Amino acid sequence: MDLKLITTFVPIVLMFGLMYLLLILPEKKRTKKYNEMMSSLKVNDEVLTRGGIMGRIVTCEETYFVIETSTARTKLKISKNGIASKINKDVE
Template identity: 70%
Template sequence: MEAILSLVLPFALMFGLMYFLLILPEKKRTKKYNEMISAIEKNDEIITRGGIMGRVVIVEDDYVVIESSAERTKLKISKSGIATKVNKVEE
């Protein structure tokens, strides 16, 4: 019995450590990202995964349309292509 316990215990400890160091933080990050994506609204400033900054003009189920320059160039991108939402401080 002790031999089995001495073989199984290190693997159980390694799995527990991996869970708390890798799996749990990734789940939290994914949940936070999905909340941010679902909270995107018109006039929000965003940055795409490709590095394009723009202001959201239209929000649909799977995509958004952004204006990305002074010439009001419109780009239609997938919501999964959004990296972050830029928080502007309003005075």
């Protein structure tokens, strides 16, 4: 009776462990990296919004950024959640 119980639950436990390793840990790493990037953003950083708009940060507030998007100095007020990534400019 005990052997049947063990052989029933061991595959289920292994499946949950594998799911944790393949799905949950990588997502935690991505979230941590994104939060570090968001906290390091400052004025004059180039960013890409989730909508695909590229711009330079003009103003940093607690819940939003104001970005300048073109040579015509078009300014957009973007929620902090709307920033997808920081664009790195490598100077060579």
